[in-house]
Amino acid sequence: MAPPPSSNSLTFSDNHEKQHSKHDDHYHLERLLESARPFLRGELEAVDENLPRLVSVLRAAGAGECWHKHGSFLDHLLGVYRILKMWRAPDAVCLCGLFHSAYSNSYVNLAIFPPSSAGRDTVRAYVGPAAERLVHLFCIVPRQPLIHDFLLFQYTDAELIEHLRSSEISLNKIIREGEQEEEESWRVKLQxxxxxxxxxxxxIKTGEDVLVSRRLVAVFLLMTMADFSDQLFSFQDALFENSNGRLEFSGNATLTSLWPGDGKPGLWMNSISRMAAIYTLIVREEEIFRSTETKNGRLLPAGRDEDLELVIPPVLEGCTKVLDSKDQIVARDLYWEAVCNTAEMGLERAEEMLLKSVEKNPFVGRLTWCWGRFIWGKGALKRRRRRRREG
Structure with a gap:
């Protein structure tokens, strides 16, 4: 039996509120830039002293020789690790991201280590028992049914938005007032x-039953968010017939989808935002569950992966916003037309389109950066003209 959480531990609600009340957006941006800088400079040892060695291990295993979406398999593994690290995920989860398909998985067959006992011992020696266990589980679960069929496809966007709202109210009640309502619709649905x-x-190989704890389900949601956001672009939209932007895998057009396609940004953010919303619901339900068990003097059941910390990534307003799939498409198309046809339409029109794109999807830094470049460029042009007039 696992011990109950410490009564003085910081709850999700308290932590979430303190982060938003104590620090401003500039502070959060500085923290993100600080965590990104070692990756941008190639100073992997500054991220983790063992990271250069682990990358060398993956390279020696052939990860750099395998094509994967828009680069090599090694590029993708390091990309997922980078995202999880910048999201401040636990070390074991980050290391799982670095080796996440090392035994192959339900999506791809890119085994660079054999899933045998000897192969697992090898990986375990590199990343440790906790991370290797996550890697192995990530590779043997049917991720498509687990993430999409069992979770995402069970909610409408409107339902997720409402459940995010009501779950925040529920969590505040039980944390601050000690009140709890067992039959709340969001909890009944999630449970x-x-x-x-x-x-x-x-x-996926043997057909044997595998129990995935609820906290581990949340971790796999988090990892899938990082996994998809690192690799998906318009090629996958064509491949999976994702014309509605909801990434529901309605088709598999392998014969008519030629890589790399037109190179547009992918329509995956609605799906990621729904994953993030369900992740937040699980985090909140876990807080309520643990608080209730502690209040009633009960020990937490074993096998719940209580040691897995569930962090909230700094995306989609703390994983609380569901991006409308149609807004996502409009934003992407406005951005693409603006950056591809600026010379023909002129700066004023391109700036207008980028601003509309940001309004439709404010969660993409690239859009805001492009729009900012226009603003800066216009200011620089005005200054040059003024200097010319002034002689």
Whole structure:
């Protein structure tokens, strides 16, 4: 039996509120830039003293020789690790991201280490038992059914938005006032699809039952967010017939989708935002569950992966916003037309389109950066003209 959480531990609600009340956007941006700088400079040892060695291990295993989406498999593994690290995920989760398909998985067959006992011992020696366990589980669960069929496809966007709102109210009540309502609709729904004991799935190779704890379900949601955001672009939209922007895998047009396609940004952010929303619901339900068990003097059941910290990534306003799929498409198309046809349409029109794009999807830094360049450029042009007039 696992011990209950410490009564003086910082809750999700308290932590979330303190972060938003104590620090401004500039501070958060500085923190992100600080965590990104070693990656930008190639100073991997500044991120983790073992990271250069681990990258060398992956390279020696052939990860750099395998094509993967828009680069090599090694590029992708390091990209997922980078995202998780910048999101301040636990070390074991970050290392799982670095080796996340090392035994192959339900999406790709890129095994660079054999999933045998000897192969697992090798990986375990590099990343440690906790991370290797996550890597192995990530590779044997049927991720498509787990993430999409069992979770994402069970909610409408409107339902997620409402449940995010009501779950925040619920959490505040139980944390601050000690009040709890058992039959709240958001909790009933979440518990029905992701109960406290977790979700049972089938091993992708053997068909044996595999129990994935609820906290581990949340971790795999987090990792899938990082995984998809690192690699997806318009090629996958064509491949999976994602014309509605919801990434529902309605087709598999392998014969008519030629890589790399037109190179547009992918329509994956609605899907990622729904993953983030469900992740937040699980985090909040976990806080309520643990608080209730502690209040009632009960020990937490074993096998719940209590040691896995569930962090809130600094994206989508703390994983609380669901991006409308149609707004996502409009924003992408406005951006693409503006950056591809600036010379033909002129700076004023391009700036107008980028501003509309940002309004439709404020969660993409690239859009804001491009718009900022226009603002800066216009100011520089005005200054040059003024200097010319002044002689």
């Amino acid at each position: 029905s699809i992701c109960p406290a004991e977790g979700i049972k799935v089938k091993h």
